[in-house]
Structure formats: C-alpha cells, structure tokens
Amino acid sequence: MPSSAGPSIDKITEGGRVTQVGEGQDADESAPPVMTFGAPVAGEILAERYELVEHINNDSAGRLVWRGVDVVLRRPVAVVMRYPGGDSATEMLQAAVAASRVVHPNLVGVYDAIDEAERAYVVREWVDGRSLRELVADGPLDAGRATAVGNAVASALAAVHATGMVHGNVHPGTVMISDDGRVVLADARTDGADSQENDVRAVGGILYHALTGHWPHAEAPLHGATAGHGRAAIPDAVRDANGAAAAPRQVRAGVPAYLDDLTMDLLDDSVAPPSSDVLAAELARLDVPADDDYLDSNGPLRFAAEPGEEPSPLAAAGGRKVAFGIAGLLAVALIGLIIGISTLGGESDDPKTDPVAAPSQSPSASSAPAAPAVRDLKISAARIIDPDSRNRSEVRDAEKVFDGNRDEGWSTETYPTSNFGDFKRGMGVWIDLGEERTIKSVQVNLSAPGASAELLTGTVTGQSNESGDKRVLDEFKKNRIGQPFEEHDGTTMTFNGFDADQKYRYLLFWITELPSNGNGYKVGVQEMTVQGS
Structure with a gap:
C-alpha cells in the first residue's frame, strides 16, 4: 500500500x-x-x-x-x-x-x-x-x-x-x-x-x-x-x-x-x-x-535477514517446488524414452512374437486382465478449510502438504485447548486429484502424535472464504472414508476404507482435536500421499 x-x-x-x-x-x-x-x-x-x-x-x-x-x-x-x-x-x-x-x-x-x-x-x-x-x-x-x-x-x-x-x-x-x-x-x-x-x-x-x-x-x-x-x-x-x-x-x-x-x-x-x-x-x-x-506466504521479514539472504527469484516463486516439478518432468521423459527404446528394440518379423500377427491364444492359455498397478497419484491442488473463522491467517501454505518434503508443511496456529478453543469445529486440508480416480489409500504425515482426524469426500469445491469453506464441510461431512482416528498415538494416519467400485476426486482431511506442544495445542500436516490408479 x-x-x-x-x-x-x-x-x-x-x-x-x-x-x-x-x-x-x-x-x-x-x-x-x-x-x-x-x-x-x-x-x-x-x-x-x-x-x-x-x-x-x-x-x-x-x-x-x-x-x-x-x-x-x-x-x-x-x-x-x-x-x-x-x-x-x-x-x-x-x-x-x-x-x-x-x-x-x-x-x-x-x-x-x-x-x-x-x-x-x-x-x-x-x-x-x-x-x-x-x-x-x-x-x-x-x-x-x-x-x-x-x-x-x-x-x-x-x-x-x-x-x-x-x-x-x-x-x-x-x-x-x-x-x-x-x-x-x-x-x-x-x-x-x-x-x-x-x-x-x-x-x-x-x-x-x-x-x-x-x-x-x-x-x-x-x-x-x-x-x-x-x-x-x-x-x-x-x-x-x-x-x-x-x-x-x-x-x-x-x-x-x-x-x-x-x-x-x-x-x-x-x-x-x-x-x-x-x-x-x-x-x-x-x-x-x-x-x-493469505494466498501466498509473505516470506521472511526483509530487515531481519542477513546480508545477501534476499531470496532469489526462483526461491521467491517456490524454487524448491519448481525444482521438484522440473525433476519430475525429466524423470517422466526419461522413463518414456527407455520404454520407447525397448519397444523399438523388441520389434520382430516373427509372427509368433508380433502382437498384431500372432494368432489368438486358446482359452486355456488366456488369463484375466491384470489389475491396474497401484501408484502414487498426483495431487493437483490443495487448500485449507477453515469454516468458522473470518481471520484467514491460517489458510496459507496448503501447497506444502504435497510438495514431497516432509520437513515442512502446513500448520495450525497454537490454540488454548485441544478442540480449537471451543469456537470452531476444526480445520482441514482439501485436495483435488485433478480428475476422478480409483483410490486405494491416503497417508497423512503429521508433525506430532495425539491428533484426532477423519477423511471425508464430496463433490463441492466452493470459494476459499468462510462461506465457501462451510459449504465444503457441510457437504463432505456426509461422506466419511472408513473410521476416524481418535487421539492417534503416531504421526502417520493411513485411510484405506475406499470403495473399489467408486471413483474420487476431492478429499478432505479434517482435524478435530489438536495435540499439545507444551505452550498450547497445534499440529502440522507435513505431507499427504494418495495411492490408487
């Protein structure tokens, strides 16, 4: 200003x-x-x-x-x-x-x-x-x-x-x-x-x-x-x-x-x-x-930084995440190149090995189609859901929950009680897979044990504001995946109660109780991983 x-x-x-x-x-x-x-x-x-x-x-x-x-x-x-x-x-x-x-x-x-x-x-x-x-x-x-x-x-x-x-x-x-x-x-x-x-x-x-x-x-x-x-x-x-x-x-x-x-x-x-x-x-x-x-982190206080610590343009734009993205693209390109070379190197005029010219196998030799391989699914977007607060100070850093780095993530503020101070129902991380997917499990890595949380699903997106977050929570609360974790004694929660015949796109990891950190109650979501096909 x-x-x-x-x-x-x-x-x-x-x-x-x-x-x-x-x-x-x-x-x-x-x-x-x-x-x-x-x-x-x-x-x-x-x-x-x-x-x-x-x-x-x-x-x-x-x-x-x-x-x-x-x-x-x-x-x-x-x-x-x-x-x-x-x-x-x-x-x-x-x-x-x-x-x-x-x-x-x-x-x-x-x-x-x-x-x-x-x-x-x-x-x-x-x-x-x-x-x-x-x-x-x-x-x-x-x-x-x-x-x-x-x-x-x-x-x-x-x-x-x-x-x-x-x-x-x-x-x-x-x-x-x-x-x-x-x-x-x-x-x-x-x-x-x-x-x-x-x-x-x-x-x-x-x-x-x-x-x-x-x-x-x-x-x-x-x-x-x-x-x-x-x-x-x-x-x-x-x-x-x-x-x-x-x-x-x-x-x-x-x-x-x-x-x-x-x-x-x-x-x-x-x-x-x-x-x-x-x-x-x-x-x-x-x-x-x-x-x-609250769309992006404001970054370090500039006057408090040591000389020469001014972040580079790459870092200012989320340099580590950009590097991860480039590395991922290179890895995909390399895998594609290897597959392409293998395919070209394996071509043959022998009809017994040519997948087009080979005759159909007998029923006794046939096998059922292989199940799609389970792998890590890409999370295309994430945002923090905070439906009971007009103060949007806690809704930044959502992208850190799927950046591949468990050393940093999104965290709640410190609250006076484990249930967010009796004035809000909880907070959560909403993720978008980009398209409907068959999901096997979702793993959530937390900063500390003792939290209570559940995994929800729905179809509402809503705007990133108080009313939009309320719409998301109200609709997602109707569809819980498996059973909630109550005062979980570990730092990793794994949800695997998905319906194999259903596809999912939007998920909400909803936190209802916070663990103590000595000065109050807070928790961080370090990383979320979705597996499926």
Whole structure:
C-alpha cells in the first residue's frame, strides 16, 4: 500500500468521537480544574477565529480538549488548551510547532499554536473516530487490521524521523482510527526524553496491543499512566516468572507467525530494530488487500535477514517446488524414452512374437486382465478449510502438504485447548486429484502424535472464504472414508476404507482435536500421499 495514500482499515469503527489527545481520560464534569482563571467556555472565540463548541475530555497531563470550529474556513478543529500558559505550556507549544512542519496522511495536522499568557492552546485537525485504546477495548484486531495500523504508525514515524525529530509519545492513546478507516498519529512530545529507536520499538507495542488487547511495557503503560488509572489503563501483558511478556500467539489463537515474530523482535532489546522507513516498507509489504493477503506466504521479514539472504527469484516463486516439478518432468521423459527404446528394440518379423500377427491364444492359455498397478497419484491442488473463522491467517501454505518434503508443511496456529478453543469445529486440508480416480489409500504425515482426524469426500469445491469453506464441510461431512482416528498415538494416519467400485476426486482431511506442544495445542500436516490408479 503506498505510503502517500496512507493505509486504512475498512469498517473498523462504528462511529463515536475519538479521544483527540494522548492518553486522555473522559472528562469528569463534576470535578473541574481548581484554577478557573483563563478557563474556556462554550461559544467563546479564540484569536478571533476558533469557536469553542464542546468540552470533550482532559488528558492525563491536565490539558483540556475541546471540539471547535474555524469560523474563517468553516471546518471542525480540535483545540488543546492548558492554563495558565507561559512556561508551563512551552513543551506543548514547541511540540506543536515542530509537528506542523511535517505533513503526512498518517499524522494529525497542526494548524495553529498560541500562547496568551493566562492560557495557551494548540489548534489542530479534528478526527471523527476512536483511539486505538478505545477501539481494542471492544476486542483485539485481526492480523490484517493490526498490520494496517502498524503500517500507518511506522509511515508516520518515518516522516517525522526524516526531519531529524522524535515523536516520543507512541501508544494506543495517540493512535487514532477515523470513521472512514484512516489511521493517524497525534500528540508528539519534544522533551528530549526519547529517541527514534524508542519510537520504532513502540510500534511493537502498538502491534502487541492491537493483537492481544494488552500492553507489553509494564514499567510505563501509557507514558506515566499507572495500571488501573481510570479509563486510560490498559491490561498488562501476560508474563512468565521472569517478567517477560508472552508472545501474541501464546495469548490469542490465530496470530500469524510472521507477525508474532516481528512484534516480539521489536520489543526485544537484544534485537537491533530497523529504521522507521525500513519498518514501514516491511509492514507495507505485509499489508496487502484482504482478498490477496493469505494466498501466498509473505516470506521472511526483509530487515531481519542477513546480508545477501534476499531470496532469489526462483526461491521467491517456490524454487524448491519448481525444482521438484522440473525433476519430475525429466524423470517422466526419461522413463518414456527407455520404454520407447525397448519397444523399438523388441520389434520382430516373427509372427509368433508380433502382437498384431500372432494368432489368438486358446482359452486355456488366456488369463484375466491384470489389475491396474497401484501408484502414487498426483495431487493437483490443495487448500485449507477453515469454516468458522473470518481471520484467514491460517489458510496459507496448503501447497506444502504435497510438495514431497516432509520437513515442512502446513500448520495450525497454537490454540488454548485441544478442540480449537471451543469456537470452531476444526480445520482441514482439501485436495483435488485433478480428475476422478480409483483410490486405494491416503497417508497423512503429521508433525506430532495425539491428533484426532477423519477423511471425508464430496463433490463441492466452493470459494476459499468462510462461506465457501462451510459449504465444503457441510457437504463432505456426509461422506466419511472408513473410521476416524481418535487421539492417534503416531504421526502417520493411513485411510484405506475406499470403495473399489467408486471413483474420487476431492478429499478432505479434517482435524478435530489438536495435540499439545507444551505452550498450547497445534499440529502440522507435513505431507499427504494418495495411492490408487
């Protein structure tokens, strides 16, 4: 997604007014500030231009946030005020002046900064929507939306850092999502307490919060807001005995491995972070349209790769699989050549050996036609069936279940319970043989023992989406091949309950129970092999 357009999140909000400044709390109208000199009132016009319309909230630093109107340009504005002004407002005004020099679609625009001694205020863009903190309070975001938020924040930081400045105040209260899906960063600080590296690491915190609803920085949940501090508080991350935050995939099922790794690397002080522009480019690469997001693996994080590790075009296109395909074609060609040579070399004018000229054998010498040889059948396509989840993060890598390499395959995410967390019926691998075949057996190699699964068949293909997967499962459930495996104690399942008089094209290996891996429950399908004729 081009940074100039700014990433967005479709239908991520349902309306409501955003907390316009920092980690601001809802205003408590029953407890106004003690100081009243310079206090604003509704209807007042500041600097003969900005009319105050409604008091929205106060932030944790004691600043007041008002919704206003620029009476000259007739546009809504946010007015951030503190009183008195003077020295107490210096940092706020300096930050506003610095921010006004950076124009970017993912940064809140700053229009004016005025110090009137008894009070000082900053006038800036009004954003209809909610802060990320308020949004995630309704539930964590899916992987695609979390990536879009991270992309927007990193892009905004890249613009700030390009000027040599530091934002210094990146957290879920300063990230806003407008009603139309625009993601913007607000409320920069200029107190010199932060660095560009800390800004970049803060993106890891944003991703962590978006994916889990928790905040990984226990020492400073919201730049000074302590745990349990009104509505500004965010639940602390789940931690081990050493105080280390659990990875998002350990907190919540369905988080893709690549996003989990990126988030934890950004939070890990022992891992050097990328620059903000490199991080923005990487997140832009991962932030692809929903229809395409899960069709192919996004590959390794580019900034984390060693020098010279950039995958070759062959590898990027699935080089090992291409090599296997070429090797297979060469093998077929070689076998055909050998057969052809044998046939040509075996020609004879002797009618006793000529299959055309030889007389028919007597009934006593005849034999029944030989049964077709059983061999490995080609799987022409595969896809992951996940009918009970809109998060399509687990439906990639299906081609690895028939690539001839048992060292890698498709895997589920880690779930909190063996039955996929009580919110889905299971997951499976659907395969297409390309045409109807007589099948003798299907062998499935798994990454670990202890799984329960069954083999199903049907004729429905369906689109690769939630509704299409439901159609496939509902139809295939009517046709089970043999008996299911319950908590199988091995890593290989062999299904051989096929009807010799029936032909099959589509099969579904359906997993109903996951084995434990120590941190939760998951399983990988390393390889599927179909034998028949």
